[in-house]
Amino acid sequence: MDISVIIPLLNEAESLPELHRWIKTVMDKNNYLYEVIFIDDGSTDNSWNCIEAIAKENPAVKGIKFLKNYGKSQALHAGFEKAQGDVVITMDADLQDSPDEIPELYNLIKNDGFDLISGWKKKRYDNVLMKNMPSKLFNWAARKTSGVYLHDFNCGLKAYSNEVVKNIEVYGEMHRYIPVLAKNAGFTKINEKVVQHQARKYGSSKFGMERFINGFLDLITIWFLSKFGKRPMHFFGALGALMFAIGLLAAAYIGVYKLYKLSVGEPAVLVTNNPWFYIALTTMVIGTQLFLAGFLGEIILRTKNNEARYKIAQLLHV
Template sequence: MSRFTTSPSLSVVIPLYQEIDNVEPLVTRVQEGLAHYSGAWELICVDDGSRDGTGEQLCAQIARVGEHMRVIRLRRNFGQTAAMQAGFDAARGELIATLDGDLQNDPAEIPRLVDELLARDLDLLQGWRQQRQDGLLLRKIPSRFANALIGKVTGLALHDYGCSLKIYRAIVIKEVRLLGEMHRFIPVWMAGVTAPQRIGESVVAHQARQFGVSKYGISRTFRVLLDLLAAFFFLRFGARPGHFFGMIGLSFGGIGAVLMGHLLLVKFALGEDIGHRPLLLIAILLLLAAAQFLTTGVLAELLTRTFYASSDHSHHRIRWQSDPAAAGWMTNHPNVL
């Protein structure tokens, strides 16, 4: 039984691609897992342009289970990130749970994770597949390497970034717009709008895939490295890109200036010819690169400030603030408007 008498409303978002054999057992297990959930809940299945009949099978399940199940069908295969964003946009619950459509995570664990997120006062609770039922070479080793690298670069230490079983506070995750292949680093992007200590993890069960084939391969490891670079940049320098490019420019400029000073000393103090020295070309290239990076930093700062000034976006996020009217500030300070 839930330790909370009335749980928050919940939206379960599941992206699917070419998973026709998993549709009916997946919907059945979600129904069974949330049968005793004490709050209102809905199931949102997003068909990411499947061509094997997954979308039609999903629509057929609505008549079987009821209208609390909703289906979103994308016009073509846009990728898992776009499918998840479509589900987040459609979600109406105070909390959002996500999992893959391959049945490797158990939907029955969702109520327990909801209780844990509320008890620990988190904005995101990430599943941790401590006993993974995947291939060692293609899945486990690349995943462990990626998890360690992500934690080292971002400073957000989690054991399993790739687990799709997550519980979010809707008001927080909806401040993050998912683009490209950002679904791999959702905890990292979440750390940009909430404190890292409000992101936790919990051990969850993991089962071997029974139907269909995995959509992941060893090539994903290389894409993760590129995505990690983008995540690191936006997390650390999203509001101050001039610092990122400026540090590189100043470093190149400093090295170039030292080399040029050395060559000038050789030229005028020792009287040696420096016109044919490779070191002169290197120094000039470093100084030119420094100028380009510094200029790029200034332009990036202008674009960033224009973006924040011309939109409703702001770099800071408010978690909670007291009500001035409730505090009676007008009574205490009648001359302050």
């Protein structure tokens, strides 16, 4: 199979028939062997009924219905597991991503040998204050932190080789950082393509300002996991050793100071009256706790079970 198109969605019943017709027109024009996988992420409108109707019309259409809303990352994870195409393309269901981009994205992966191509919506039709400015700040921080130099990490229109989607694990809210996950997994042929951004035709955006706050928090998480996810003791152990060393130095200072006072004949002072005593005690306790955190991290890493992060209510042709 040439292409798998994965489309996560939440309450997009109005746009689904038009999106399907558009994708089908592009696929038929280019004679691609394809599948379209719609992932209904707990919609409360008529989205699933629309997917069922479209699947009856076109056997290349498949569907996954979640029991409730689990988030875009979980939806992409489910789609990646089922994808069979040599090239996997993700896009949003709101018609803001253009299926006309598919042939060029396919060629960049299949013929030019890239592992991942990320869309760059250079010209946007979003609210400048509410979306564009926070997005620019977010993308700048992501570039500096991850070392992956893309202009638009959060663009839903991306293309991957099948090998990439089968070797990365998208979890939590990490869909924004799939290029970083790919890089950490060893896929380094990552590039971007300027894509057309269209104004939303139906409904309203499902994302608010909180996505940028969550995005920055996830950025810190993925930075930490990329550096210390496989060796937590290196991080916690180093901090623990530093804190313990400070405690030992403070304790040594207290001992030397007390011996000096005794040597010059001054009356002995209780150790607990010296503020350095509490500095030594606190830093040594914190150092011990950090060591324990590192040990626990190593144990969890070696004994964790891969539990399902979502429940599927229904499958369609998958």
